[in-house]
Amino acid sequence: MWVGIAVAALVAAAAVIEAPSLFRESAKTEGILYLALAAAGSFTLIGYTGKFYSFVFLRWVDIAFLPIGNWVAHLFGTGGAS
Amino acid sequence: MREEAISARQFTALALFVTIGDSLVILPGTMVSLAKQDAWLSMLVGLAAGLPVILLFLAVHARGAAASPVVKLKRICGPWFGGLFILPYIAFSLFLSAGSMRILGDFMITQIMPETPGTAVVALLLIVAAAAIRGGVEAFARAGEVLLLCFLFVFFFFILTLVPQVDFHRLLPVCENGPGPVAHGGLLSLAFCFIEIMPLMMLMPHVKANSRKEMRRALLIGAIAGACALLIVTLLCITVLGPGHAERHMYPTYTLAKKISVGSFLERVEAMIAFMWIISTFMKLGVNLFAVHLGLAQWIGSRSYRTLSVPVAAVTLALAANFTDNMAYFNHIVTLAWPIYDLTMLFVPLFLLGLLLVRKAGKRG
Incomplete structure (x- = not known):
């Protein structure tokens, strides 16, 4: 938790320094992407959106590919999950 | 701005590191759990299918023109329709980065530093990786060239010190359970060693090769050498530990290093193996993160890919921290779902190749 808060603080500090210069240089898309990614990463690190990230990263891989993986395992005779 | 260039030799080193990556400590155990003493055959099957x-x-x-897959997709399909293929490609590279970070973090907190939070280990590595992104492709490739020497030194030391304990009888009987388990193990090695090289395609336009032949040689030598290194490690796991012992361990290569004993004075050198693994995983992480940065920058038409290094590192850390709830579930996913996801991602280069061939045929017509 404390490590997450420390890293999130670092990310916020970097965003305060770097993001305004991106908007000044007319790199608006880059600036918006910067802020969006920094916010997404920081909120998760301080423990707000962990479940959401867990779904974004792994649950959909599980839902989409595990049935095929199980079928392949049965095909090769190496078992698979029930 | 000056275009960044890396030599064919540096690219070979990167290809070798990406092929080995985090598989060095994870893959042998996973393959042995499927194919038992035939796991080395699985590695050969993976190599044959990986070429x-x-x-x-x-x-x-x-x-087409010497450009990255993202640029080619954007040119042919436009930014929006092309985005349907570019985004999964970037996400794949990002997930690979987070996955390898989580694997390394879990290894450190279970084997070496049990009282340190895993997030701290991952955060430290990501800070270095973000600095590498800021340093640029050239500096990263030069670092790879230097680290390759350290890696090879430790790797050959590892092999030579274990050779006296090798017992080839442990490889018998061959194909005891038929070809099925060998093929499943081969699928794992194909996915983890060869398909996960895909993010390296983003660095190909930076390679200053004199000819296509030189480029082909650089990638093939790197990938095949990496696969051979993994084959040797798998063989050592089976012949020194035995298949039963190797499959019970989460990190059999690390267990193998604990067996090193030269004249009862050179012992407990497993930290060297951890060092070797950290190098290969870090280089794979770097290549994957470069793919994410270059991909995003080229897709949105940004002038520099380096500005996003801090937020991308934060997202990678967040993904790594939320990768999975426990190791049992992780093993389950890695063995069954992840190889299929890797295979599915081949649709991006296949679709792009199809487009390029159709466009070439259209121009001729």
């Missing part, structure tokens, strides 16, 4: 995949990546690179 066409490498040739596919080279074919995509060789067709």
Whole structure:
């Protein structure tokens, strides 16, 4: 938790320094992407959106590919999950 | 701005590191749990199946202008329709980065530093990786060239000190359970060693190769050498530990290093193996993160890919922290779902190759 808060603080500090210069240089898309990614990463690190990230990263891989993986395992005779 | 260039030799080193990556400590145990004493055959099957995949990546690179897959997709399909293929490709590279970070973090907190939070270990590595992104492709490739020497030194030391304990009888009986488990193990080695090279395609336009032949040689040598290193490690796991012992361990290569004993004075050198693994995983992480940064920058038409290094590192850390709830579930996913996801991602280079061939045929017509 404390490590997450420390890293999130670092990310916020970097965003305060770097993001305004991106908007000044007319790199608006880059600036918006910067802020969006920094916010997404920081909120998760301080423990707000962990479940959401867990779904974004792994649950959909599980839902989409595990049935095929199980079928392949049965095909090769190496078992698979029930 | 000056275009960044890396030599064919540096690219070979990167290809070798990406092929080995985090598989060095994870893959042998996973393959032995499926194919038992035939896991080395699985590695050979993976190598045979992986060569066409490498040739596919080279074919995509060789067709059209010397540009990355993201630029080619954007040129042919436009930013929005092309985005349907670019985004999964970038996400794949990002997930690979987070996955390898989580694997390394879990290894450190279970084997070496049990009282340190895993997030701290991952955060430290990501800070270095973000600095590498800021340093640029050239500096990163030069670092790879230097680290390759350290890696090879430790690797050969590892092999030579374990040779006296090798017992080839542990490889018998061959194909005891038929070809099925060998093929499943081969699928794992194909996915983790060869398909996960895909993010390296983003660095191909930076390689200053004199000819396509030189480029092809650089990638093939790197990938095959990496696969051979993994084959040797798998063989050592089986012949020194035995298949039963190797499959019970989460990190059999690390357990193998604990067996090193030269004249009862050179012992407990497993930290060297951890060092070797950290190098290869860090280089794979770097290549994957470069793919994410370059991909995003080229897709949105940004002038520099380096500005996003801090937020991308934060997202990678967040993904790594939320990768999975426990190791049992992780093993389950890695063995069954992840190889299929890797295989599915081949649709991006296959689709792009199809587009490039159709466009070439159209121009001729």
